[in-house]
Amino acid sequence: MRAFSERFASLARAQSEETRDAGRRAELELIAETCGRVPWLPPRSFVEAVQSLWFTQNAAIISYGAGSGITPGRVDQLLFPYYEADLARGELTREHALRLLEELIIKLNNNVIIWPNLGGVRLNHLGSDVENITLGGLDASGEDATNELSSLFIEAITHTSLATTASFRISKKSPKEFVRKVVAIHRETSSPAFLNDETAIAAMVRDGYSVEAAREYCLVGCVEPSGNGDSYGATGGSKVYFPTALDLVFNRGRTTFFGAQDGVDTGDPSRFESFEALLSAFYRQLESMVGWVAEATDLRDAIWAERFHNPLISSTIDGCIESGRDMTAGGARYNFGSVGGGGLGTAVDSLAAIRAFVFERGQVSMGELCEALSTDFRGREDLRQTLLGGPRFGNDLPEVDALATELVARFCAMVTARKTACGGHYKASLISYGLNVYEGALEPATPDGRHAGEPLSNSMSPSNGAERRGPTAAMNSVARIDHTLIGYGNSLNMRLPLGILKSEKGVESVAHLVRGYFDKGGFHVQFNTVDTATLLAAQQRPQDYGDLIVRVSGYSAYFTRLGRRIQDDIIGRSELAPCR
Amino acid sequence: MSLSAATACRVFDMQRFSIHDGPGIRTTVFLEGCPLRCAWCQNPEAFQSGAADELSPEAVIAEVLKDRDFYAVSGGGMTVSGGEPLLHLAPVRALLEEAKRHGIDTCVQTSGAVPEGHLAAVLGLVDLFHFDLKHMSSARHRALTGAGNERILQNAAFLMERGAAVQFRMPLVPGINDDPEHLAELARFVRSIGAKELRVLPYHRLYLDKYTALGLVAPLRGTEAPSAESLQRAAAELGRHDVTAVLEG
């Protein structure tokens, strides 16, 4: 670590001797001094603290290798004491601090490990790994800890206009103005994440954290809550797909894609006499899948514990030094593993369709459905259309939402019952890492009318285009699920109505949506603004964009139901083309 | 549930997460029927009989209550719109009573083209009226909407006299009611009944497809939305006559 930062120091020193520009020379000298000190020695100023944070983060990622989800944590809390002290001493101005934070944001978006192609498609502009920063929220004592730096970070994120992964912790005590500012970020750049402190803290306590430690949680990777510097989280990487459990039911334990007998033979699906029988077969398959994945993860972790010690990162995690053990070998104070679940909306819509069309209305038999799925609905477009018209998750329909609620509760129970090699337990998550499009490529046709290879629903969100009753209805549906069971988080991704951020009332209403959802127990929500590219895509594939709302004063319409000429008109109207 | 014919609500649409129809987050209930036929009407299904569902006030409120948590955090509630929601008094009154029984905030969007008694009958049940003023010349009003404006203007004054909370609103339609003389006259009227503010709703074209879908011809199909400058000009003109114009976005 010391050698690493010293290389920067000596380069800056050498360059400062060559430059004739006095201003630049002073800058280079400061760089040389800063890099010569941190992170080996403690920072003495805000500049040194920012540099120390970045060096540590950067070295950690290099030491770990590609695919890491290493987070600097609660950066506004970490840096605030230095900011406050420097301001008081007159050694820093707000503007200078903002400039430094902007540079930090650019760095966090940079490509450290070279995987530009996949990174660019999957993650963000610069193809960087996800280095999620956490802002706002409660402190260990339960008071609001939002500070001046939280706001400065908002400005820095807005000015740099990169796809920064930033998580905003919102509690009942968060200042309203802070929430409003976070919403307003959407006017300039892409989606900040909103996290509900009350739900996240309850989930952490359920998983064994003290309430004080839980209140210090930060977000790892996408939306996985973890302890702030005291946990070996291993929050991602292992996952099951709920639609696969259905595929296994339909094929007596074989997956359509791989063909091997990977699951349980739950009997001839055409002979299920009730929906309950089908559901119990589904859960048997799911249980066996969770078992497989957890065992494979144990195996992987055993190899890491033996071969891939990481003393550098371990030195930043409480417990490792005290116990004298590496983080991969159970040294951290808190240890967990994860099994994620994917395609919730697709699976729930499929189960609801089977219940409605096979068992309640008798419109199609299980045998017929099996046949249609195995041929990807060839010659059965009529059946596919019927299935597509079935009841869907995300429309505030209690009977459908109950399927989702039960599925998540049972899945979480299966996962948390398993112990990890490091002594903790597995935690469940429902997140897509932006991969739901790829994941769908391996899944055959599903009983919700989805074609083979089409994307699965993402994270905890309703299937694409399934929600037809607006954002409040979707939130009511998703919030029926007990989010505190899902230790490693879930995400709800929603499209904001086009044009809504034009007015202050619109910004305020989005803040109210967040508050309302969180009061119901929702854990995370993230909004996508609608850009011209989205509108053009919606014209091409209207079936995936059924939830896209256009809102102008006193009038609103679903974009895909408007005529082509009006659609073109909207695409061309600059005042409706907000926020990239 | 037995549906009493007298209070059956003829609902042609319900829209959740309405944010431009009153304070906070609201559910807007659209009731069928309207005595007017405005050339720019964006809800022509309001007077297509048969397009609506007949629902009891309880059933409508059950739907409205689904978002009550969002009303609570935002100060929102239910807005009754149309058509002209006060055209048929019994159902709308039953609906508003039912809302009040559940403590739901209410807003009614009216054209004012109803008997004064209908307004008087719901006064205590309505937290906010949205009242449209379309044109000050009765002859022009008749030509544009099918009826003169005398009763509308009287009703506007009536609500103000009775101390109701009213927001006056004008649909700003280029070439129809956006000339300075008309705006001046409108502003004088607004001041004369004791109001100070006018919400300006710029005309837009998003609704035109509805006419095509219903096999109708939209009278204003050739009219464009007002430009930002003409909106500013209108606001300034109203301001000159001591009326604060609030542009609805």
Ligand code: SF4
């Ligand atoms: S008053 Fe409203 S609903 Fe009635 S015709 Fe005019 S615009 Fe349409």
